[in-house]
Structures are given as C-alpha cells and as structure tokens.
Amino acid sequence: MFRKVTMAVAALTLTAALAAGPVLAKPVVIKFSHVVAENTPKGQMANKFKDLIAERLGDKVVVEVYPNSQLFSQNKVLEAILLGDVQMSAPAMSVFGRYTKQLELYDLPFLFKDIDAVNRFQASEAGQGMMMSMEKKGLIGLGYLHNGMKQLSSSKPLQVPADASGLKFRIMSSDVLAAQFKAIKATPLKKPFSEVFTLLQTRAIDGQENTWSNIYSKKFFEVQPYITESNHGLLDYMIVTSTEFWMGLDDALRTEIKKALDEAIVFGNQVAAEKSDTDKQKIIDSNRCKILELSPEERAQWVEIMKPVWGKFEKKIGKDLIDAAYSANN
Numbered sequence: 001m002f003r004k005v006t007m008a009v010a011a012l013t014l015t016a017a018l019a020a021g022p023v024l025a026k027p028v029v030i031k032f033s034h035v036v037a038e039n040t041p042k043g044q045m046a047n048k049f050k051d052l053i054a055e056r057l058g059d060k061v062v063v064e065v066y067p068n069s070q071l072f073s074q075n076k077v078l079e080a081i082l083l084g085d086v087q088m089s090a091p092a093m094s095v096f097g098r099y100t101k102q103l104e105l106y107d108l109p110f111l112f113k114d115i116d117a118v119n120r121f122q123a124s125e126a127g128q129g130m131m132m133s134m135e136k137k138g139l140i141g142l143g144y145l146h147n148g149m150k151q152l153s154s155s156k157p158l159q160v161p162a163d164a165s166g167l168k169f170r171i172m173s174s175d176v177l178a179a180q181f182k183a184i185k186a187t188p189l190k191k192p193f194s195e196v197f198t199l200l201q202t203r204a205i206d207g208q209e210n211t212w213s214n215i216y217s218k219k220f221f222e223v224q225p226y227i228t229e230s231n232h233g234l235l236d237y238m239i240v241t242s243t244e245f246w247m248g249l250d251d252a253l254r255t256e257i258k259k260a261l262d263e264a265i266v267f268g269n270q271v272a273a274e275k276s277d278t279d280k281q282k283i284i285d286s287n288r289c290k291i292l293e294l295s296p297e298e299r300a301q302w303v304e305i306m307k308p309v310w311g312k313f314e315k316k317i318g319k320d321l322i323d324a325a326y327s328a329n330n
C-alpha cells in the first residue's frame with residue numbers, strides 16, 4: 001500500500017514537472033551601484049555595460065544600475081560588495097584607504113600632468129598590478145575609468161594658496177586629500193558626495209574640489225561663485241567586484257562579462273575626455289560663476305606648497321610606485 005502511494009506521488013510530481021516545461025537557470029544579477037549622475041563618464045559607462053550585457057548575454061546575465069547614491073555612498077559600497085548586497089561599483093581611488101594604501105597614489109597633488117600620462121602608467125606592469133592590491137581583502141579591480149582633472153570651487157576667488165587659508169573644503173575620505181588642504185592652511189572635511197550641494201548652498205563649507213563633469217552635473221557651479229582652473233589632482237575610478245563573486249562565475253561567462261566591461265570603459269573614457277571640455281563650457285555659458293585661470297607663477301605657488309605632501313605618504317604608498325607614476329609624464 002505504502003509503496004503504491006509513493007509511486008503515485010512520484011508519478012504526479014513528474015507529470016507536473018513535465019507540464020511546467022524545462023527548469024530555466026536564473027540569470028546572474030550584477031547590481032552596479034554608484035554615486036554620480038547618469039550624464040557623467042561613470043554614469044554613461046555603467047549604462048553602456050548594462051546595454052552590452054543585455055544585447056549579448058540576454059537572459060544569462062542582468063545588470064541593474066543604481067546611480068546618484070540611491071543604494072550606497074562610496075564609503076559604504078565596498079563593504080556592500082563584500083557582503084554580496086551589490087556586485088560592482090567604481091568608487092574614486094580616494095575611498096580605498098581601508099583596503100589598500102597603494103591607491104592613495106592617485107590622490108597625490110600634481111602627480112600626473114594629464115590623462116595621457118595616467119593612461120601610460122595604468123597600462124604599465126606597476127599600474128596593472130595595483131588592481132590586485134586588495135585581493136587578500138576579497139576585492140579585485142577589473143579596470144580603470146577616468147573622470148578628469150580636479151578644479152577648486154569656492155565662495156572666494158582663489159588665485160594663490162594664501163587665498164584658501166582658513167577656508168573649509170569638503171574632501172572625499174582620503175588622508176592624502178586631507179594633508180593637501182592642510183598644506184594650504186585650510187580645513188578639510190570628509191563628507192559624502194550626496195551632501196556636497198547642500199553643504200555649499202548653506203555655506204556650511206566654503207569650497208570643494210572636483211571635475212568639470214561633477215561640478216556641472218551636481219550643479220555645484222550654481223552655489224559657488226568661483227572656480228579656479230587648477231588641474232591640481234586627478235579623479236579616477238577603479239571598477240571593483242568581490243573575488244568571491246568573480247571567481248564563482250562560470251569561466252566562459254566571466255570572459256564575456258569582462259569583454260563587455262572593457263568596451264564600456266573605453267566608451268566611458270571617451271565621454272570623460274569630451275565632458276572635460278563640454279561641461280566646462282556649459283558652466284562658462286551659464287554665467288553663474290567666474291572661472292579663474294592661473295598664471296605660470298601662480299601655479300608654481302600651488303605646486304610648491306602642495307607637493308611636499310608626497311613625502312608624507314611615500315612609505316605607505318611605496319616610493320617605487322610614486323617614481324613609476326611620475327616618470328609616466330615623460
């Protein structure tokens with residue numbers, strides 16, 4: 001009797017399963033969280049990645065992009081990746097300090113003269129090696145993405161470093177950036193990107209440093225009367241994922257995802273190059289704030305006062321790495 005019932009149940013289960021059709025494997029979901037607007041180099045790169053994956057991998061992989069700090073701030077996102085709450089992000093180099101000191105290199109003021117120099121360094125063995133600098137902590141870099149060179153925006157005209165003395169500047173959570181502003185006798189405040197507009201608008205802070213595309217897309221230029229075209233530092237990103245997620249993927253799928261990501265990065269870097277000019281022009285055309293240029297003598301003053309910051313971080317970052325990066329300027 002018992003055997004008969006068991007066999008009947010088994011037969012019913014089989015019939016139900018056949019009626020439901022083949023069991024489809026669930027797609028791999030890649031949640032990509034970032035903090036900037038969609039019309040920025042990073043926003044465009046993430047959307048391109050999503051589109052390429054949808055086109056090529058159809059229902060095997062789905063990329064969901066969450067812009068504008070909708071899910072996590074840059075400071076929280078690395079932890080979220082390790083917990084598996086999101087799978088990818090592209091934080092600024094300035095926020096990796098808890099996981100590796102090597103990436104602080106990118107915050108050193110006046111290290112790279114332009115983006116071509118950054119490209120040369122990143123393509124080198126030393127530059128590529130940095131992407132594995134957090135492997136032991138469970139994170140791996142999948143690629144570099146540029147935004148551009150940083151400018152200084154402020155409520156006061158900043159022509160020489162002495163003009164910034166006593167002012168409060170918002171910075172990302174980087175000790176190098178803190179040292180850079182202390183060097184000019186200003187007060188650095190580590191604050192999330194999502195708070196910058198309000199802090200500037202309410203005059204809780206006097207200024208901040210950022211690229212043309214971030215100043216434009218987040219409307220900082222509407223609440224800052226001056227921008228000094230200082231090009232004093234670089235805002236670059238590393239696309240990161242967790243080792244666990246990445247190595248857990250099927251080999252062929254991983255290769256395809258990486259290929260799409262590489263193409264999206266090339267696209268994002270083109271957007272970055274264009275936006276450095278076009279977003280600057282849009283700010284000029286708005287007539288909302290004055291753009292200050294530096295004479296060679298004024299620029300030399302900023303270099304002279306900020307560059308000694310390198311010495312303070314030489315040990316942590318590694319002198320060899322700093323030398324290799326600096327030599328990419330030639």
Ligand code: LMR
Nearest residue numbers: 035036092172193210214
């Ligand atoms: C900032 O916090 O100023 C930037 O890093 C934001 C970004 O991701 O470009």
